[in-house]
Amino acid sequence: MWFLAVNSAFLTTVALATPVTPVAPPTSTQANVAYAQFARAVEQSGRTRGFAVLITSDGRWLAPDIDAEGPAPVLLLRDGRRMSTRVLANDEITRLALIFGPTDGATVISEAGTLRDGQTVWAISAQDVHRGMVVGEDKVGIDEDTRRYLPLREYRFENLSLVGSMPVLDQEGRLCGFLSASLAIDSSSANMVRSGQFGPGGIAVSYSINPTVLRRVVSGFRMAEPRVNHPTIGAFWRNYPAGEGALVTQVLPESPAAQAGLQAGFVILSIDGEPVDNAVKLATMLFNMSVGDTVNMTVRDLDRTFTIQLKVGANAKPEASAQASETR
Amino acid sequence: MARGDEQLNRIFEQGLAGSSAEERQLMAIREGLKSLKTDVSCPVEFDDVMRRVRTESVALPAAAKGGLRLPWMWGGTMAVAATVVAFAVFMSRPQTAVSPTLAVDSPTTAPLTAPLAAPDAAPETDSAASALADQPVALGATDLDSAPATADNPVAALKREVANPRRSSARRSRPVSRPAPAPVTLAPANMPMARASGLPGNAESxxxxxxxxxxxxxxxxxxxxxxxxxxxxxxxxxxxxxxVTGQNAAFEVESDDVVFGG
Structure with a gap:
């Protein structure tokens, strides 16, 4: 019996250690089809920087802003022509740009639904279509520049030759996001990863915004006057180390938070009765609010615990008034 | 030598055909001995075979030691299983495959290990506030270079603190025992020195x-x-x-080290 048990454990371990998804070698045909249907290359100075995908039939293309820098990024069409486009809007939170250009017969792409752990996705590059896999649930992301919270999706691709910020499609050809960042690892960890679980080619761990945020951006870009409204209160916060809550470290002047009376040093305990366990929880709650919502925020300052009423604004613009009602 | 033995020798040496009953009996024994002699030659051949087997067994030990095959298989299986289980346990540790601390020694992160500026050294809260407040709210703004310089931006200073992966690594590996919480609520109010700390977002500054x-x-x-x-x-x-060429870098840090904004 013990021998059977050990052998079962051995076989189970071997099965788990085996790469999950056998990767079919991509073909140039796949890349061509994907390029023809979904994407157009964005060029700068004659070099391909990334790809744009068509989100409306009137010629609105979605692309990472890093690839669409400048007032007139160049779109490489299927027949080799290069067309100047115009940047209609930027969303600095998700770093996506809306550019206007010829449709070139491309398929208008829709946004993907929820992504499951282990789901197969495809990334389009200039040379190939790369098969990858969704890993885990949403990751807590934060933009180093704006400090804004961004729910991210993590992907793993068994190919380290990925180049550029590529659109990621699910198996139905719907847009999951753009690979805009990749995990920085040193050579030793790369070797460990290669020899560990992910095959001889190694992996690339890349991130895109999650489909929920993507839908928010695309729906904003599809409006007549393209605009993306991310909820904001105009404050910075971090984990409160002495207990639960989020410690406010900075309040922007004339922001909704400032107008509500929120100050640096306050500890946010709950919002509309829902406890704020930590800084991540507050960021998540805020991100899921809608612009214009009015919330009751319970805060503590020294020995005082009181509630302030705060109207959620958009993109740090001081467009909300707030009232503070102190309840000692 | 016994008489019978002498007779046998004589029979074998001389090949005599027995005439007497005794000789016929001896002849019968001789015939039996002949067959026995054939059998006697077998051990020699067997030895040859064994010698050849032993010679070949140097190159093919498993073939020559068939009797030990099953235990060796068991032992090998056990060794492989133990190794794989230990490896799986090792690889299943949290964040082992893509540990954020593994990026610490990257040359690109080396400047982040520089000592952080004291909070008093970055009191330009107004510029920090304007940095975020002036972010183009109305989409369409394309000037991505309008952010203030990092040295003058307390937000960036915080960012520098957060992005220090070496600090995260040290925190992760420190002992479990920790000091008692600071008596926040018992501290006296209106502490001027504390108010003048110049921390980002300080309402006074x-x-x-x-x-x-x-x-x-x-x-x-x-x-x-x-x-x-x-x-x-x-x-x-x-x-x-x-x-990945053309993509930004991502680092895993601990939420304790992160200042969120929104």
Missing amino acids: SGLGGSGGGAPAMAMAAADQAPKEESVPVVLISERSGP
């Missing part, structure tokens, strides 16, 4: 004014002194170039 004297700085001082709660990994998206 930002010109916002307001009441609650001493609370912000004291609470944030407690943030630096009190023990840290369990932190969750946060993916920090940087503007630096990542390992």
Whole structure:
């Protein structure tokens, strides 16, 4: 019996250690089809920087802003022509740009639904279509520049030759996001990863915004006057180390938070009765609010615990008034 | 030598055909001995075979030692299983495959290990506030270079602190025992030195004014002194170039080290 048990454990371990998804070698045909249907290359100075995908039939293309820098990024069409486009809007939170250009017969792409752990996705590059896999649930992301919270999706691709910020499609050809960042690892960890679980080619761990945020951006870009409204209160916060809550470290002047009376040093305990366990929880709650919502925020300052009423604004613009009602 | 033996020798040596009953009996024994002699030659051949087998067994030990095959298989299986189980346990540790601390020694992160500027050294809260407040709210703004310089931007200073993966690594590996929480609520209010700490977002330094004297700085001082709660990994998206050409770098840091904004 013990021998059977050990052998079962051995076989189970071997099965788990085996790469999950056998990767079919991509073909140039796949890349061509994907390029023809979904994407157009964005060029700068004659070099391909990334790809744009068509989100409306009137010629609105979605692309990472890093690839669409400048007032007139160049779109490489299927027949080799290069067309100047115009940047209609930027969303600095998700770093996506809306550019206007010829449709070139491309398929208008829709946004993907929820992504499951282990789901197969495809990334389009200039040379190939790369098969990858969704890993885990949403990751807590934060933009180093704006400090804004961004729910991210993590992907793993068994190919380290990925180049550029590529659109990621699910198996139905719907847009999951753009690979805009990749995990920085040193050579030793790369070797460990290669020899560990992910095959001889190694992996690339890349991130895109999650489909929920993507839908928010695309729906904003599809409006007549393209605009993306991310909820904001105009404050910075971090984990409160002495207990639960989020410690406010900075309040922007004339922001909704400032107008509500929120100050640096306050500890946010709950919002509309829902406890704020930590800084991540507050960021998540805020991100899921809608612009214009009015919330009751319970805060503590020294020995005082009181509630302030705060109207959620958009993109740090001081467009909300707030009232503070102190309840000692 | 016994008489019978002498007779046998004579029979074998001379090949005599027995005539007497005794000789016939001896002949019968001779015939039997002949067959026995054939059998006697077998051990020699067997030895040859064994010698050849032993010679070949040097190259093919498994073939020659068939009797030991099953135990060796069991032992080998056990060894492989133990190794694989140990490896699986090792690989199943949290964040082993893509540990954020593994990026610490990357040359691109080397400047982040520089000592952080004291909070008093970065009191330009107004510029920090304007940095975020002036972000193009109306989409369409394309000037991505309008952000203030990092040296003058307290937000960037905080960012520098957060992006220090070496610090995260040290925190992760420190002992479990931690100091007692700082007595936040028992500290005296209106502490001028604390208020003048110049921390980012301080209402006084930002010109916002307001009441609650001493609370912000004291609470944030407690943030630096009190023990840290369990932190969750946060993916920090940087503007630096990542390992994939054309993509930004991402680092995993602990949420305790991160200042969120929104």
